[in-house]
Amino acid sequence: MVRVRGVHKSYGALEVLKGVDLDVRTGEVAVVLGPSGSGKSTLLRSINHLEKVDRGYVSVGGELVGYRRAGTRLHELKEREILKQRTQIGFVFQSFNLFPHLTALENVAYAPVASQGRPRRDVLPLARSLLERVGVGDKADAYPRQLSGGQQQRVAIARALALQPRLVLFDEPTSALDPELVGEVLDVMRDLARSGTTMIVVSHEIGFAREVADTVVFMDDGRIVEQGPPSEVLGAPRHERTKAFLAKVL
Amino acid sequence: MSAPAPTKPAPVDEISTLRVVPARHPWRWVATAIVAVLLAMAINALITNPAWDWPTVGEFVVNASILEAVRLTVVLTLLGVGLGFVLGTVLALMRISHSPLLQAVSWTYIWIFRSVPLILQLLFWYNLAILYNEIRFGVPFGPSFFGVGTMELIPPVAAAALGLALHQAAYSAEIVRSGFLSVDSGQLEAAAALGIPRTRQVWRIILPQAMRTIIPTAGNEVVGMVKGTSVVYIMALPELFYQVQVVYTRNGRVIPLLLVATFWYLVLTTVLTVVQYYVERYYARGSARALPPTPLQRVRRTVTEVRARAQRRREQSELLSGGAR
Numbered sequence: 308m309v310r311v312r313g314v315h316k317s318y319g320a321l322e323v324l325k326g327v328d329l330d331v332r333t334g335e336v337a338v339v340l341g342p343s344g345s346g347k348s349t350l351l352r353s354i355n356h357l358e359k360v361d362r363g364y365v366s367v368g369g370e371l372v373g374y375r376r377a378g379t380r381l382h383e384l385k386e387r388e389i390l391k392q393r394t395q396i397g398f399v400f401q402s403f404n405l406f407p408h409l410t411a412l413e414n415v416a417y418a419p420v421a422s423q424g425r426p427r428r429d430v431l432p433l434a435r436s437l438l439e440r441v442g443v444g445d446k447a448d449a450y451p452r453q454l455s456g457g458q459q460q461r462v463a464i465a466r467a468l469a470l471q472p473r474l475v476l477f478d479e480p481t482s483a484l485d486p487e488l489v490g491e492v493l494d495v496m497r498d499l500a501r502s503g504t505t506m507i508v509v510s511h512e513i514g515f516a517r518e519v520a521d522t523v524v525f526m527d528d529g530r531i532v533e534q535g536p537p538s539e540v541l542g543a544p545r546h547e548r549t550k551a552f553l554a555k556v557l
Numbered sequence: 558m559s560a561p562a563p564t565k566p567a568p569v570d571e572i573s574t575l576r577v578v579p580a581r582h583p584w585r586w587v588a589t590a591i592v593a594v595l596l597a598m599a600i601n602a603l604i605t606n607p608a609w610d611w612p613t614v615g616e617f618v619v620n621a622s623i624l625e626a627v628r629l630t631v632v633l634t635l636l637g638v639g640l641g642f643v644l645g646t647v648l649a650l651m652r653i654s655h656s657p658l659l660q661a662v663s664w665t666y667i668w669i670f671r672s673v674p675l676i677l678q679l680l681f682w683y684n685l686a687i688l689y690n691e692i693r694f695g696v697p698f699g700p701s702f703f704g705v706g707t708m709e710l711i712p713p714v715a716a717a718a719l720g721l722a723l724h725q726a727a728y729s730a731e732i733v734r735s736g737f738l739s740v741d742s743g744q745l746e747a748a749a750a751l752g753i754p755r756t757r758q759v760w761r762i763i764l765p766q767a768m769r770t771i772i773p774t775a776g777n778e779v780v781g782m783v784k785g786t787s788v789v790y791i792m793a794l795p796e797l798f799y800q801v802q803v804v805y806t807r808n809g810r811v812i813p814l815l816l817v818a819t820f821w822y823l824v825l826t827t828v829l830t831v832v833q834y835y836v837e838r839y840y841a842r843g844s845a846r847a848l849p850p851t852p853l854q855r856v857r858r859t860v861t862e863v864r865a866r867a868q869r870r871r872e873q874s875e876l877l878s879g880g881a882r
Contacts, residue, residue, distance in 0.1 A: 386755060393750055404746065406744065406762055452843060470751065
């Protein structure tokens with residue numbers, strides 16, 4: 308489903324990604340761990356082309372992200388085409404980024420109408436059922452600022468799902484939450500994983516990784532140090548850096 | 558007696574039965590007295606001095622030529638602000654676009670139109686016919702199909718509205734841009750991640766949020782424009798200020814006619830202030846947990862509160878008199 312090959316990315320002189328290869332199969336959950344500044348978020352953001360990579364490529368569902376191949380050349384896609392590609396890839400932000408002037412229901416229903424041109428009357432029932440599914444069905448008419456952080460993040464997950472994406476990316480979805488609200492968001496994500504949604508999750512929640520992940524990826528200094536099933540990477544890490552990191556967070 | 562008197566008062570906490578004596582504010586009373594006297598003096602001066610000539614004011618306030626002038630002032634304000642903000646929004650979008658050329662054009666426009674006094678710009682527009690006495694339509698630098706005399710194409714009212722609008726656009730552009738800058742960058746990112754088309758990102762996601770910052774400053778600009786229209790008197794357009802001058806040079810009653818103009822400018826800005834309040838309230842949706850009450854709601858709430866308080870007092874005194882027996 309997702310194929311990342313030889314991805315490099317620099318901000319000025321600072322090289323954030325130094326050649327990353329990653330594969331995630333359909334229905335799989337990959338959890339990316341690593342110290343801050345290791346390039347996890349940049350990698351995630353390059354998968355839906357929020358960041359343009361300098362070298363290497365990303366493909367989702369067999370389709371190159373941000374480029375079109377013609378013979379021996381890669382043509383950069385127009386913004387409109389990139390936006391269309393992004394409707395296949397859900398993205399959940401650390402800081403929720405709900406639209407504050409729209410109600411929870413409108414937040415969820417807006418993108419399918421605006422991006423995919425689906426009729427509003429078809430989208431509204433879908434949006435309601437998604438809010439139900441993430442457990443905030445009774446908050447459909449509330450504005451984001453009237454909701455707790457956990458509720459906001461669950462609405463944001465419903466919003467990402469409304470486009471019926473093939474893949475959902477989570478960028479530290481619980482890092483901005485009060486500790487007692489983390490659980491409700493992880494519950495929703497666990498349900499999603501069980502229902503067979505392909506997910507890539509950047510997170511610090513080791514427990515979640517151990518329980519839900521098919522693959523755990525450990526990144527440090529712009530490279531993937533180690534990847535494999537949680538029992539290997541978390542249970543018996545081979546690299547010193549992984550060991551040191553796990554010793555600190557566990 | 559309706560309330561049954563308790564035969565034996567229940568034992569209660571002693572402090573909670575004591576009467577509360579509100580704190581006294583003697584200096585507040587002194588200040589109130591001084592202000593009241595000054596206010597009375599001012600009103601007295603306005604009423605008793607015959608030079609204000611209130612009967613003449615009353616006569617001209619609803620005079621047909623004055624009303625017509627008020628209408629023109631309103632039209633010029635709406636055109637100036639309306640066109641000004643439309644052009645201003647375009648300039649702001651150019652300024653934040655990725656094209657260096659558009660950025661430069663926008664920057665230059667704002668630089669020129671903010672630097673040159675409005676009165677000077679208006680005179681330029683008024684005298685446009687001297688510069689180009691015919692405006693031709695056709696292929697740029699190529700053949701032209703037809704031409705129109707500048708005076709016919711741009712009559713004085715249009716020239717005035719255009720002058721006001723072009724000047725206003727330079728200021729509006731910066732106001733709109735500041736509104737865009739006030740919106741969190743995460744909003745654009747979220748919209749982009751959801752694949753929302755570019756124009757909708759701007760009009761449906763960013764602009765409604767930017768309006769919260771734009772409206773108060775824009776309100777200032779509109780009020781400024783109401784009074785700013787008085788500058789076009791140099792183009793001999795019969796707006797309020799010009800018309801008042803015309804009347805008082807004819808009948809010599811300067812002060813009352815200046816009062817007439819004052820009255821109408823006050824009315825116009827008052828209406829605009831009320832409109833602004835409700836527009837601001839509309840865009841405050843979702844930004845606060847509860848919207849502030851409208852003045853009408855506030856009056857209603859006060860009335861209910863006063864009534865409830867009176868009711869409580871009545872019940873209390875009944876209870877006390879009952880208890881005393």
